[in-house]
Amino acid sequence: MTLHKNNARPLAAILTQAALAILLVSCTRTQRNIRQIPVVKVDDAVLTAGEFADRLADRLKLFDDLSAKDPNVLKRTKNLVVQEFIVQSVTQSWAKKHQLFVRKEDLDAEVNKIRKDYPDDIAFRKSLASEGLTFDTWEERLRMTLLQRFVQAALRKTISKPTASEAKSYFSNHRAEFQRPAALHVRQIVVANESDADQIKKALKAHRRFSDLAKKFSITPDGAKGGDLGWVEGRATNIFSAKGYPLKKLQLVKSPYGYHLFEVLERHSARPLTFDEARARIERKLLAEREQTVYSAWLERQILKSRIYKNDSLIKQVYVQSRSEN
DSSP states (O other), X not given: OXXXXXXXXXXXXXXXXXXXXXXXXXXXXXXXXXXXXXEEEETTEEEEHHHHHHHHHHHHTXXXXXXXXXXXXXXXXXXXXXXXXXXXXXXXXXXXXXXXXXXXXXXXXXXXXXXXXXXXXHHHHHHHHHTTOOHHHHHHHHHHHHHHHHHHHHHHTTOOOOOXXXXXXXXXXXXXXXXXXXXEEEEEEEEXXXXXXXXXXXXXXXXXXXXXXXXHHOOSGGGGGTTEEEEEEGGGGGGGOSTTOOTTOOEEEEETTEEEEEEEEEEEOOEEOOHHHHXXXXXXXXXXXXXXXXXXXXXXXXXXXXXXXXXXXXXHTOBOEEGGGO
């Protein structure tokens, strides 16, 4: 990305072809001054040209060099950066007014929760580095995410839950949405070769328990549960529903994982759901729609109340430059 002002030497943010990493180059006092020029103001919150360039560069990492330089992609991404800053600013302002804060223990708990997805701290830090992020930058973004959750939770308290009559009305008008697909309750034993599968079949014919054999011989994790796969729905039931495989008859199927012996324990045919069966799902859907409507209206009010300034001229001067073009 490069910012131009008058005839000053450009302030370059060069995109490498490999990872679209951003290298900000600043050599003159004029260039340094350009980085400090406000690009967006939302009341007292300010996004400088340098910060705007950094945020834009971070977003453009999702694209290859050619796409990142596409005028339409660049324009959409610039608008996204501006809109994101406006939303963050009005959120922070409203949260402060209503005494909503992210406490250190809240942030630490969320950090630890995410870190558990990695084998160790080194792997976690490497993941951040691969995204071009420092821990402090990542943690600040996480803090903002938590604050937005807190604001949404506060707004959610103002929303009334759908009534029974509202749920019934929705059910009556959208019956096609509430169908229970065909489902089968299935167990399996998976072995490495057909010879082993034949031995398992002989043991089953000798009245050995399917679940016991699964625990002893199955090479897949579900073997520890007696091979129980639970209820299988939709298209996945086709393999168990072919002609010649009636309920409870064993089936042998070869796959890339080995030889599967399936046993169908129970079968549910496709049918419409009753209101009682669909009610919880309907209430969740109506509540989610209500929450989105309330949040959108809230956000619109906050934006309308705010004093917002955009330096459109300077924003237009930001463009993408490849390393090879530098």
